[in-house]
Amino acid sequence: MQEYYKREDLPKFGEIGKEAPEMAKKYFEYYNEVFSESELTLREKSLIALAVAHAIQCPYCIDSFTQKCLERGSNMGEMTEAVHVATAIRGGASLVHGIQSRNIADKLSM
Amino acid sequence: MLDVKEIMSKTKVDPFHLMLSSHGLHLRRGQTRALQINVGFVCNQKCQHCHLDAGPDRRENMSRETMLAVMDYAERSHFDMIDITGGAPELNPHVEELIEKATAMVPRVMFRSNLSALNSETRAGLMQVLKTRQVVVVASFPSLNVSQTESQRGIGIFDTSIEALLKLNRLGYGKSGSGLELNLVSNPSGAFMPAAQDQTEKRFKRILEKNWGIQFNNLFSFANVPLGRYREWLIRSGNFGQYMEKLASSFNPCAVADVMCRTMVSVSWDGYLYDCDFNLAQGIYMGGEKTHVSEMEACPEAGNLIATADHCYACTAGSGFT
Numbered sequence: 122m123q124e125y126y127k128r129e130d131l132p133k134f135g136e137i138g139k140e141a142p143e144m145a146k147k148y149f150e151y152y153n154e155v156f157s158e159s160e161l162t163l164r165e166k167s168l169i170a171l172a173v174a175h176a177i178q179c180p181y182c183i184d185s186f187t188q189k190c191l192e193r194g195s196n197m198g199e200m201t202e203a204v205h206v207a208t209a210i211r212g213g214a215s216l217v218h219g220i221q222s223r224n225i226a227d228k229l230s231m
Numbered sequence: 232m233l234d235v236k237e238i239m240s241k242t243k244v245d246p247f248h249l250m251l252s253s254h255g256l257h258l259r260r261g262q263t264r265a266l267q268i269n270v271g272f273v274c275n276q277k278c279q280h281c282h283l284d285a286g287p288d289r290r291e292n293m294s295r296e297t298m299l300a301v302m303d304y305a306e307r308s309h310f311d312m313i314d315i316t317g318g319a320p321e322l323n324p325h326v327e328e329l330i331e332k333a334t335a336m337v338p339r340v341m342f343r344s345n346l347s348a349l350n351s352e353t354r355a356g357l358m359q360v361l362k363t364r365q366v367v368v369v370a371s372f373p374s375l376n377v378s379q380t381e382s383q384r385g386i387g388i389f390d391t392s393i394e395a396l397l398k399l400n401r402l403g404y405g406k407s408g409s410g411l412e413l414n415l416v417s418n419p420s421g422a423f424m425p426a427a428q429d430q431t432e433k434r435f436k437r438i439l440e441k442n443w444g445i446q447f448n449n450l451f452s453f454a455n456v457p458l459g460r461y462r463e464w465l466i467r468s469g470n471f472g473q474y475m476e477k478l479a480s481s482f483n484p485c486a487v488a489d490v491m492c493r494t495m496v497s498v499s500w501d502g503y504l505y506d507c508d509f510n511l512a513q514g515i516y517m518g519g520e521k522t523h524v525s526e527m528e529a530c531p532e533a534g535n536l537i538a539t540a541d542h543c544y545a546c547t548a549g550s551g552f553t
Contacts (some may be wrong), residue, residue, distance in 0.1 A: 162430060191419065194426035194434065196376035 126180045134181075164193040171200055172207035235462070238472045239541070244479040247543045254484040258537040261493045263530040265312040266305050268333075269511060270298075270323040271500040275348050278371075278384045280418050282458040282512045282542075285318040292318075293500040295325045301498050302332045304524035312339040314495070316508065319348035327360050334364040341367045343416075347388055350395035362402045367412040369451075370396070373420055375438050383420040396445045405447040414449045422470035424477060424548065428452040454478065456545040458512045475541065481548035490546045492537050498524055506537045513540060 138145025156166060167189040174182030190200050251258060271292035274285035293301075305313060313333040320326050320342065333340045342361055349358060349370075361368060372392055374380045380389040396413075399405065405413035415435065419425050432450035439445040455461050457474060465471035492507040496517060502524045505511040515538045516522065517531065 158430075163427070164430065164434075188423055191421060191423045192426060194374075194431050196374060196379050198376060198378070 128184065131181045131184060162193075164190075164195060167193050168195055168199060168203045172203040175204045176207040176211050235466070235471070238466070239475065242472045242476050242479075244475045244541070244544075247539050247541050250479065250482055250544075251487070251539070254487075256484060256487050258487065258490070258492070258539055258543075260531055260533050260535045260537060262533050263308075263494055263496050264310060265314055265491075265495040266301075266308065266310045266530075267314040267316060267495055267497040267508060268293075268301055268329070269316050269318070269497060269499050269508060270320045270326060270329070271318045273322045274317060274319040274345065275322065275351070276319070276345055276385050276388065278345075278460070279464050280383055280420070280455045280461045282456045282461055282509055283318070284459040284512075289318065291500045292323055293325065293502075295328070297500070297502040298325050298329050300502055300523075300525050302329070302336070304498075304527055305333070305336055307528060308530040310337050310530065312341065313337050314341040314343070316343040319345050321348035321351070321354045321357055327357065330360055330364055330366060334366060339367065340364070341369050343369045344371070344395075345384070346370050346372070346392040346395040350391050350398065358398060358402060362404070362411060365410060367414065368399060368404055369414045369416060370399075371418070372396070372415040372435075373417050375435060379420040383418070393443055393445070396439070396447070397443065400444075400446055405445070407446075412449075413447045414451060415447050416451045416453060418453055418455050422465055422468070422474045424481065425452040425454050454545045454548050456509050456512075456542050458509060458542050475544065478544035478548045482544060483547055483549055486547045486549070490543075492546075496531055504531075507546075509542050509545070510538055510540070513542065515540060 135145075135149070138149070156163065156170075161169075167186055170182065171186040171190050174186050187200070190203075245253070269283075272283050272285040272289035273287070273292050274281075274289070275287060277286040313336070315326070315329065315333065317323070321344065323329070330340065330342065348354060349368075360366075370392070371384070372380075373383050377389045380392070381387070396405075399413055402411065403409035404411040417425065417431060417435070425431075428451065431452050435450050436447070439447070457465055457471065457478070462471065465474050492510075495507065497505040497508050497511050499505060499511050504517040504522050504524060504527065505515065506517050510516075517538070518535055519538045
């Protein structure tokens with residue numbers, strides 16, 4: 122795994138625009154707009170981002186938003202709860218599909 | 232374990248003076264308005280982020296003779312403000328006399344407290360002295376979270392700090408219209424940058440009021456300075472190089488104009504002068520020359536060069552350190 126995920130690659134994120142600069146420019150403008158102070162505080166947005174990072178299992182995002190959460194005044198209790206929120210939704214998403222399985226099984230069974 | 236030089240040689244951090252010159256900047260004194268008095272390194276706590284390595288095992292404490300020499304110097308220099316710090320200044324036996332002399336001399340006196348020493352039964356009269364002399368209390372309160380606070384400052388400190396803040400509030404500190412100013416200082420409990428000051432102040436005000444009915448005036452959010460016990464922890468935990476890179480990459484040339492060393496001079500427990508408390512921790516004398524308060528006729532002259540080192544990056548990161 123380590124040869125794919127290198128910590129030193131994280132600060133190179135901006136280089137992704139090399140072959141498609143216009144798309145990258147629009148993406149980063151959008152990204153910066155999302156991560157600016159608005160209806161939600163930056164602290165709240167960072168906790169949401171940390172939860173999402175765990176749901177999508179992105180090591181870069183987990184690294185980045187763990188630091189951001191700490192730097193924006195969150196503590197490990199809040200961050201752990203945010204990960205539980207991601208886990209609850211992710212687990213629930215699997216579990217609720219059990220209804221689909223039950224429906225199919227019910228139809229096929231006597 | 233690697234030493235500081237070895238770690239720094241592996242980072243992309245330029246020496247601080249080169250960073251300044253690359254921006255065409257020099258760090259020189261403005262009008263020196265404040266005197267910071269460090270009464271000693273004796274402290275009842277052993278905080279992980281302490282740049283002075285203060286603690287119960289330290290013996291350096293300002294004598295009455297030095298305190299009087301410092302007060303004579305303050306009188307000659309016509310400062311606007313005196314800032315009393317330590318260690319835990321509560322543990323200096325002459326601190327009440329110092330407060331009385333300082334408040335008679337300048338319009339604004341600040342007293343930096345770790346709260347637990349101020350809350351101690353043995354210092355029961357000190358809060359009343361601070362109130363009577365209208366001293367501004369600046370209290371360390373890093374986090375609203377028990378674990379974060381205690382990992383930085385020691386077991387039991389969170390509850391003691393809450394008790395002390397409640398006592399200060401009962402005396403009128405932090406209450407609007409009382410004229411008694413209570414400010415909090417929040418430093419990160421780890422190798423990361425501090426939270427934005429305005430947002431943190433709002434959140435601390437809301438939660439301290441809601442959970443304990445505590446009020447305060449202002450909150451200051453500062454980066455930890457990579458010296459003393461904090462530097463040892465950074466090295467031991469493998470965070471030193473990365474932390475220095477973070478500080479250096481956050482260098483803000485606009486913050487240089489407002490760093491505290493431009494308008495403040497620091498005096499140590501033994502009466503020698505430094506450009507700031509961090510240079511004091513490193514043993515870097517004011518302007519690079521060892522000078523005792525008794526040798527000074529007045530405050531340092533505007534335009535004098537300020538001694539710098541790589542720890543200065545902590546004061547120029549982001550919005551700076553005042």
